[in-house]
Amino acid sequence: MSHSLNEIEAMSKRAGRGAGLSWGLAEEAAKGTRWLSAFGFPGTELLADLLELNDRIPPIDVSPVSLSAEVWHAPARRMSPLIAGASLSDCAVRLLERGTITMENVSLPLLAVPFMGGAALRLGVPVAVEWDGARLATDGKQLCVQASPEALEARQAQRLVFSAPADMSGRREPVLRADVSEESWDRLAAFAHRTFAPATEESRLRGAGAGLSDND
Amino acid sequence: MTKVSCRDPNLVMRLARLGSIHQSRLSFMRILTRRMAREGWRFEQTAFEIDASGVGHAVYTAHGPDRSYSLIAFAHDLPADKRSDRVIAEAWDATFTLFDGIPTSQDISRLSQNIPLQEAGRVSGTELSVSRANRSVRLWEHVVSSLASGKQPSADQIDAVGYLMRTTAVYGSGKLGAADREMIADRPEFHAPFQVEMLSVYLTRWFVTDLVQYMANTRAAEAGNAAAQLDANLARSMGIGNSTGLGMAPFLLNHPVLFNNWVAAREQAIQAVRQVERATDEDIALFKQLLERSKQTIATWHSEHPIQIEKLSALRADVVLVTSYLAQANLGATHPWDALYRWAEDTLSLEGQEWIASLILEPYGALVDDMSSGMAADNTATFRIAGAMSIGDLRALLADVYTWAIETNWTAPENKARAWYVSEEKLEPRLGERFEEPIEEYEQPLAPGRDAAALFNALAHWPDEAQVSDFLLRHPEHRHVLRRAQIVGRAPYAEIRDNTISDRVLPIDMLRCKLAFFGATKFDPRSDRWVRICMYGNAPLPLELTQDNADFWVYPDQEEAKA
Numbered sequence: 069m070s071h072s073l074n075e076i077e078a079m080s081k082r083a084g085r086g087a088g089l090s091w092g093l094a095e096e097a098a099k100g101t102r103w104l105s106a107f108g109f110p111g112t113e114l115l116a117d118l119l120e121l122n123d124r125i126p127p128i129d130v131s132p133v134s135l136s137a138e139v140w141h142a143p144a145r146r147m148s149p150l151i152a153g154a155s156l157s158d159c160a161v162r163l164l165e166r167g168t169i170t171m172e173n174v175s176l177p178l179l180a181v182p183f184m185g186g187a188a189l190r191l192g193v194p195v196a197v198e199w200d201g202a203r204l205a206t207d208g209k210q211l212c213v214q215a216s217p218e219a220l221e222a223r224q225a226q227r228l229v230f231s232a233p234a235d236m237s238g239r240r241e242p243v244l245r246a247d248v249s250e251e252s253w254d255r256l257a258a259f260a261h262r263t264f265a266p267a268t269e270e271s272r273l274r275g276a277g278a279g280l281s282d283n284d
Numbered sequence: 285m286t287k288v289s290c291r292d293p294n295l296v297m298r299l300a301r302l303g304s305i306h307q308s309r310l311s312f313m314r315i316l317t318r319r320m321a322r323e324g325w326r327f328e329q330t331a332f333e334i335d336a337s338g339v340g341h342a343v344y345t346a347h348g349p350d351r352s353y354s355l356i357a358f359a360h361d362l363p364a365d366k367r368s369d370r371v372i373a374e375a376w377d378a379t380f381t382l383f384d385g386i387p388t389s390q391d392i393s394r395l396s397q398n399i400p401l402q403e404a405g406r407v408s409g410t411e412l413s414v415s416r417a418n419r420s421v422r423l424w425e426h427v428v429s430s431l432a433s434g435k436q437p438s439a440d441q442i443d444a445v446g447y448l449m450r451t452t453a454v455y456g457s458g459k460l461g462a463a464d465r466e467m468i469a470d471r472p473e474f475h476a477p478f479q480v481e482m483l484s485v486y487l488t489r490w491f492v493t494d495l496v497q498y499m500a501n502t503r504a505a506e507a508g509n510a511a512a513q514l515d516a517n518l519a520r521s522m523g524i525g526n527s528t529g530l531g532m533a534p535f536l537l538n539h540p541v542l543f544n545n546w547v548a549a550r551e552q553a554i555q556a557v558r559q560v561e562r563a564t565d566e567d568i569a570l571f572k573q574l575l576e577r578s579k580q581t582i583a584t585w586h587s588e589h590p591i592q593i594e595k596l597s598a599l600r601a602d603v604v605l606v607t608s609y610l611a612q613a614n615l616g617a618t619h620p621w622d623a624l625y626r627w628a629e630d631t632l633s634l635e636g637q638e639w640i641a642s643l644i645l646e647p648y649g650a651l652v653d654d655m656s657s658g659m660a661a662d663n664t665a666t667f668r669i670a671g672a673m674s675i676g677d678l679r680a681l682l683a684d685v686y687t688w689a690i691e692t693n694w695t696a697p698e699n700k701a702r703a704w705y706v707s708e709e710k711l712e713p714r715l716g717e718r719f720e721e722p723i724e725e726y727e728q729p730l731a732p733g734r735d736a737a738a739l740f741n742a743l744a745h746w747p748d749e750a751q752v753s754d755f756l757l758r759h760p761e762h763r764h765v766l767r768r769a770q771i772v773g774r775a776p777y778a779e780i781r782d783n784t785i786s787d788r789v790l791p792i793d794m795l796r797c798k799l800a801f802f803g804a805t806k807f808d809p810r811s812d813r814w815v816r817i818c819m820y821g822n823a824p825l826p827l828e829l830t831q832d833n834a835d836f837w838v839y840p841d842q843e844e845a846k847a
Contacts, residue, residue, distance in 0.1 A: 070408060073466070074458025091729040092756075092763020099667060127760050135754055151760070158671025158753035186668040244467045245409050264708040265716075265726040 071248045077102040079253070080115055082260035087119035089127070089150070096154045096183070103182035105246035107211050109220070112248050116255035118176050122148055132171070135159055141172040146224070149174050153183030156230060160187035163195070168231045177202070177225035184230065185211075196234030199225035210239040288558040288622055290551045294687075297547070297781040303793025304595070304634040307838060308642035309649060310550055311803030313820060314835060315656050316482045319473060321834030323349050327487075327826035330354070330386075332494065336502050337361050341396065342494070344487045345386060346826070348473055353412070354383040355487035356392060358400050359495060367418050370452070370529070376402070376416035378449065378492075382484040384410045384463065402453070403460065411462045412480045415454040417488065420445050420525065424496065431500030431511045442521055443584060446806065446818040449492045450525025454481045469660065476656050477542065478802060485819050489524045490826050520828070523821030526804065529814045530713050533794040534704065536780065537730050540768060542661035544775035546801050549659045550642075551777065553652035557644050558622035560651075567647035568615045574646050575610075577839035578639070579603055581805055584840075589809040591790065595635050602636025649835070666771050669763070673770070675755060676748030681773045682740045688781060689733035690740050701787035704730040715791060715813060731785040735765035805838065 080101040084094030097115060104111030122130055130148040132140040132155055140152060152171050156163065163169050174180060177199050184195040189208035196205035201219030205212045213220075295301070307314070326347040334340035339361050345354040358379045366375040379399045383391065391410070398405030402416055423437075423445040430437040456478070458464040468474045497514055504511035536543045563571075582603055587593055609627060617623070621644045628640040645652050683690065692699055703718040705726040716723040729735065739762045746755060756763055772779045783789060791813040799807065804817040823837045824830070 069406070070461065072409070072458030072461055072464045074464050075461065090760040090763055092765075092767060093760050095667075095764065095767070128758075131757060131760075135757060154669075154763070155671075155753060155757055158669050158756060160668075161672040162753075190668055190670075244464055261708075263706065263726060264711065265705045265714075265723050267707045267709040270721070 069248060069250060069253075071105075071246055071253075073102050073106055073244065073246060076105050076112060076246060076248065079256050079260060080112070082263050083115065083119060083256040084150075084259075086259035086262035087122070088124040093127070093150060093154060096157075097150050100150065100153065100179060100182035103185055103242075104178065105248070106242035106244065107240060108243060108246075109178060110249065110252065111246075112252040112256055114176050114179050116252045116259075118149065118179055119259050120255070121175060127151055130175075131155075135162070139170045139172050145173050147171060147174045149176050149178075149180035152228075153180035156180070157183040157186040157190075160190040160232075163187060163230060163232050164191050164193070168229055170230075171228040172226065174199075174225050174228045175223065177222055177228050178220055180228065181206075185209075187230075187232065191232060193233035194236050195230060195232040197228060197230045199228050205234045205236050207236060210236070210241055212236050212238050213240060214238070288555050290548075290555045293776040293779075294781055296551065297777060297779060299780060299782040299784075299790065299793040301634050301638065302780065302797040303790065304638045305797050305800040306635075306639045306642040307800050307803045307805060308550060308553070309645045309652055309835075310553060310656050310659070311801060311838075312476060312478045312482050313486070313803030313823070314838065315476045315653075316479050316486065317823060317829065317834045317837070318653070320346070320348070321829050321831045325349075325826075325829070327490070327829075329490075329494065331392075332498070334359050334495070334498060336506075338495070338499055341392060342491055343387065343392070344490055344826075346483065346487060351384075351471065351473070352386055353483060354385065354387055355484060355491065356381050356383055356387055356395055356399070357488070357491045358396060360400065362418070364421070367421070373452065374402075374404075376400075376452070377419045378488075378495075379416045380414070380484060380488055380491075381407060381411045381462075382413040382480055382487070384412050384468070406461045408461055409463045409467060412468065413454060413456045413484045414460050414462060415451050415481075415484055415488070417449040417451045417492070417524070419449050420447060424448055427496050427514070428500045428503060431497065431514060432503035432507070432509070434504070434509065434512045436512060436515050436518060439518060439521070442518060444586070445525075446821055447523050447525035448496055449488070450527050450816065451485065451488065452527050453531070454484060454526075456480045456484075469662075475660055477546070477659050477661075482802070485524050485526075486823070486826070489522075489820050489823075492524065493519050493522070493825065516828075520825060521822055523818040523823070526799070526817050526819055527810075527814070528795050528799065528817070530715060530791055532798055533715075533791045533813070534713050534728065534730050536794050536798060537732065537784065539661070540771050540778035541666050541775055544771075544778035545659050545661050547777035548775070549655045550801075552658075553645050553648075553655050554625070554641050556651050556655075557648050558619070558625055560621055560648070561618055563615055563620050563647070565616075568620075570647045571615070571644065572610070574836060574839050575606070575643060577836075577841070578643060580840040581838075582639075585806045587808045589811070591792070591812070592807065592809050595633070598633035599635040599639065602632040602639070605631060606636070606640065646836075666774065667767070669752065669756070669767050670770055671751060671753030671756070673752045674748060675743055675746045675750045675752065678752055678766070678769065679740070679743055679748070681769055682736055682743075685769060685772045685776075685779060685781070686733060686736040686740065689737045689783075692733065692737065692783065694734050694737055698787045699783060700731070700734060700785050702785045702789060704728040704785070715789075718785070729764050731783075732765055732768055732779060733781075733783055734785065735762075736769060738762070739765050739769070803838065 077098045081094045081098035084097035101111040101115045129144040131151045185208045188195040194207040202215035331343040342357045362377045381399050427437040500511040628637045705723045792809045795815045808816045824833045
């Protein structure tokens with residue numbers, strides 16, 4: 069079904085929070101899913117996969133141990149593309165200084181790609197990422213994709229190498245509408261549902277502050 | 285030359301003041317009517333297929349210079365027991381969508397299956413908004429029965445209510461599958477915020493005027509009579525009501541950059557006018573004329589809520605003070621508006637201060653109207669965290685922006701008595717009692733003061749030269765509020781500098797602020813978290829709109845007010 073990007077962002081934020089991410093990381097998940105969806109990737113499916121994989125586990129286990137390490141790796145030997153991606157965006161200046169940032173054992177690597185967009189906008193130069201069978205580059209506004217479908221759907225990338233500045237070729241423009249599979253939407257909705265307080269008659273009256281007749 | 289600064293965010297961004305803001309030249313309704321008049325928009329009713337019971341649809345199209353937009357209205361026959369202004373309602377007197385262009389019969393057929401369902405329906409990228417409205421039962425019946433019996437309705441009864449229908453939600457920007465704002469933001473007519481929603485309501489008012497006449501004609505015809513034609517002045521005096529609850533309150537917190545841009549535009553306008561060295565005789569005359577007309581609005585502003593009754597009584601006392609000030613002040617002297625504003629700040633209630641702050645902008649359209657071009661926001665650039673910022677700089681930023689929060693005792697129950705959460709029902713935002721209801725685990729991040737103070741404390745043992753990126757890796761729980769703090773560092777009016785979860789918080793302050801930027805008047809709180817207002821009261825109807833009446837309609841015409 070066709071969804072607006074705002075709907076995708078709102079659902080993704082709630083789902084991320086429902087899966088145990090902090091609000092700030094849930095916001096990153098939402099912007100990233102929106103970004104992927106705008107470029108025609110199945111962002112909601114990837115996010116649902118990741119949230120199911122890491123459901124309610126401590127974020128520190130799937131976070132980089134250190135941002136100064138030669139190669140970023142996580143204690144669980146499985147790094148969250150959202151947390152690593154958010155850190156990459158936070159380290160945009162370091163990326164340009166170092167030239168590359170390499171990560172090990174990143175789950176669902178495509179989910180880390182939107183964060184390059186943030187870094188590219190901050191730096192004002194394109195940023196690229198490579199993993200086995202895939203190279204993507206973005207200046208934050210357009211995306212270049214050279215990858216096999218299998219690589220884009222990879223469950224895990226052994227090595228993920230980000231670099232800046234990067235070359236852009238074969239640009240893809242974002243679209244402002246996304247097709248979302250019902251199945252992935254329902255999976256995200258199940259996570260989102262955890263963030264809603266069950267309605268009670270008391271909250272209906274007190275919480276919303278109504279109660280006066282509005283039939284006048 | 286006197287240098288006047290913009291007002292300090294620590295003064296402006298307190299809830300009590302935000303909850304006292306008045307509409308101004310920069311309000312979104314007035315931006316829209318000015319544009320449509322300036323560009324000579326053409327309006328037409330292209331369908332009105334409604335049966336004798338009031339069920340059917342109508343289409344109203346507005347033609348701008350490059351594009352056309354159509355309000356598709358569905359009229360329903362709603363039993364009284366189904367009429368509720370609450371978001372949890374499932375049926376309405378009328379439902380609407382603003383369509384991008386001119387709808388085909390297939391579009392109307394598709395939308396007739398979805399728009400009447402509101403949240404339970406789906407729309408597409410050709411729909412720009414989804415909304416619904418209920419009748420004011422009292423006024424609707426009075427107007428229909430009066431006209432049907434060949435008489436005009438009573439002006440007093442119309443004034444007492446102000447509108448025939450009130451909207452209970454106007455959804456835009458991607459809700460329910462509608463077009464995202466990004467799809468239309470580059471169109472000049474939608475550059476300023478909420479222009480889609482304002483256009484939708486403006487056309488809704490026209491439809492409602494037609495529908496009430498049609499229902500009166502139908503009733504008269506059944507009795508073998510002819511109905512009276514609703515007097516144009518009476519028709520114009522009616523706006524569209526709006527009943528707004530908590531759903532709107534988190535908006536200002538969830539869109540900090542946008543909120544900053546609204547407030548900053550108004551503050552820059554106030555600053556620019558306060559810097560005017562000499563007012564011309566025409567400027568002074570216009571100000572005085574609009575002040576008198578504005579007094580009519582204040583005089584006829586009713587509320588039964590104790591908080592607003594008190595504020596209105598203070599405002600009416602302010603009106604007397606302003607009148608005597610102006611009787612002796614010399615507005616021909618240098619910097620008259622700065623002098624007036626300073627006097628107001630020292631003398632009047634917050635309602636009175638903000639009334640004057642908005643009113644002094646009126647003679648200066650040429651100076652301030654372009655400031656509306658800065659009121660929209662693209663969040664892309666501000667969303668990213670600057671991870672290279674040092675902890676020392678972050679600490680200083682927090683100490684500057686969140687002074688009040690850092691000084692607040694957050695262990696005292698009264699300072700965090702409330703919690704914002706989202707209910708399962710239609711995802712309605714609610715405000716609950718943290719210590720009395722099982723809601724804390726569902727709490728939304730709508731208490732930036734508390735969260736900023738917690739961040740400040742968490743930084744205590746970090747060295748100044750450490751970087752934000754390393755702190756966030758260890759503390760993802762502070763990522764949300766750290767982002768906010770960095771935004772406020774660049775956009776000083778982005779943050780409500782007040783406690784949004786204390787036992788004294790009044791959510792209506794947030795609602796009032798947002799609705800004042802829309803251009804609403806006569807705020808009538810129904811509780812501490814629910815307010816009714818009127819939109820477009822006294823505005824020219826579309827077919828009457830000209831450059832002469834597109835701007836100052838919000839101030840009642842004195843002749844009319846006396847009648």
